[in-house]
Amino acid sequence: AQSVAQPEDQVNVAEGNPLTVKCTYSVSGNPYLFWYVQYPNRGLQFLLKYITGDNLVKGSYGFEAEFNKSQTSFHLKKPSALVSDSALYFCAVREENFNKFYFGSGTKLNVKP
Amino acid sequence: DTAVSQTPKYLVTQMGNDKSIKCEQNLGHDTMYWYKQDSKKFLKIMFSYNNKELIINETVPNRFSPKSPDKAHLNLHINSLELGDSAVYFCASSQDGGGGPQRELFFGEGSRLTVL
Numbered sequence: 091a092q093s094v095a096q097p098e099d100q101v102n103v104a105e106g107n108p109l110t111v112k113c114t115y116s117v118s119g120n121p122y123l124f125w126y127v128q129y130p131n132r133g134l135q136f137l138l139k140y141i142t143g144d145n146l147v148k149g150s151y152g153f154e155a156e157f158n159k160s161q162t163s164f165h166l167k168k169p170s171a172l173v174s175d176s177a178l179y180f181c182a183v184r185e186e187n188f189n190k191f192y193f194g195s196g197t198k199l200n201v202k203p
Numbered sequence: 204d205t206a207v208s209q210t211p212k213y214l215v216t217q218m219g220n221d222k223s224i225k226c227e228q229n230l231g232h233d234t235m236y237w238y239k240q241d242s243k244k245f246l247k248i249m250f251s252y253n254n255k256e257l258i259i260n261e262t263v264p265n266r267f268s269p270k271s272p273d274k275a276h277l278n279l280h281i282n283s284l285e286l287g288d289s290a291v292y293f294c295a296s297s298q299d300g301g302g303g304p305q306r307e308l309f310f311g312e313g314s315r316l317t318v319l
Contacts, residue, residue, distance in 0.1 A: 122305050128244075133207075133293055133310035141305040178244060184305075190259060191308060193246040 092117045094183050096194035103171045104202050111166040111197045113181030122184040123164040124191070125155055129177045137179075140164060151175070171201045206230050207311040209294050215317045216284060223280045224314045226294030234258075235277040236308065237269060238293040246293075252277055253299060284318045291315045 093116045103109045115121055122141055126134040138149025145157045155166045166179060181194040207228045216222055228235060236259070237249040251259035252271040266282045277294060294311040 124307055126308075126310075131313075133312045134246075134295075134308075136307045136309070139305065139307055180246065182308075190248060190251075196244045196246075 092183055092185050092190070092192050094181050094192050094194040096179075096181055096197045098197050099195075100198045100200065102200045102202065105173050106170050109166075109168050109171045109175070109199065109201070111179050111181075111199060113164045113166065113194060114162050115164060115181070115183045116162065117183055117185070119186035121157075121162075121164075122186070123155075123157065124182040124184070125149065125153070125164075125166050126180045126182060126193075127177050128180065128196075134180060137166070171199075173201050173203050175199060176201045207294055207296055207309050209292075209311040209314045211314060212312065213315050213317075215319065217319055218284055218286060220284050221280070221282045222284060222316070223278055224292055224294075224316075226277045226279075226311060228275055228294075228296040228309070230296055230298070230309060231275075232296040232298045232309070233274050234297050234299045235271065235274070236295040236297075237277065237279050238295060238310075240291040240293060240313070242290070250277075250279075281316075284316075286318050289316055289318045 095114045124139045125137040128134045140147050140157045148154045178196045180196050182191045209226045234253045236251045239247045250269040255271045268280045271277045291313045293313050295308040297306045297308050
């Protein structure tokens with residue numbers, strides 16, 4: 091069965107420091123992995139995705155994510171956090187027969203000035 | 204131009220009423236979805252249509268009935284509303300045909316339903 095886990099409900103980081111939001115997944119076939127961001131009272135916005143190829147994926151707003159097959163992880167990272175990065179972040183995995191997206195429970199990122 | 208638009212954005216109604224939410228996408232996508240986000244922010248897939256054909260129908264009470272008149276529109280009708288139906292309902296779309304599972308979802312801004 092496919093699933094996604096985001097082990098941290100909340101991540102706190104100071105502005106200017108690097109940030110990591112964790113995600114692990116479980117799929118039966120090849121993983122298609124996604125990160126989304128949700129600002130208050132808004133819809134989810136696509137940040138980046140891993141399909142195949144390079145394990146380091148670059149996305150919008152300076153975010154990147156590292157795919158690690160042996161650890162079944164797809165952690166979201168940013169070298170220098172901004173206060174405006176404060177939001178709810180969702181990791182998602184898609185089945186190989188591509189009908190369903192499975193979303194993690196979300197991680198609230200708080201960036202303090 | 205809004206890619207995925209939902210109406211209404213806010214909906215407050217009494218228990219037992221019937222209400223509808225509409226969604227339209229102008230991205231030319233062939234697949235549309237309804238997701239429910241509860242008060243704890245969990246996202247749950249409800250339905251998906253591909254080219255007007257229902258392809259995902261999760262364990263949802265049959266008071267919820269989706270309809271897709273064409274591939275650019277997906278509506279959600281809810282009968283006999285209950286308190287537990289209060290949530291934010293998101294419409295989303297993706298281009299699955301010719302693209303495969305690597306195609307991401309595009310979300311609308313959500314419709315916040317409050318049942319009193």
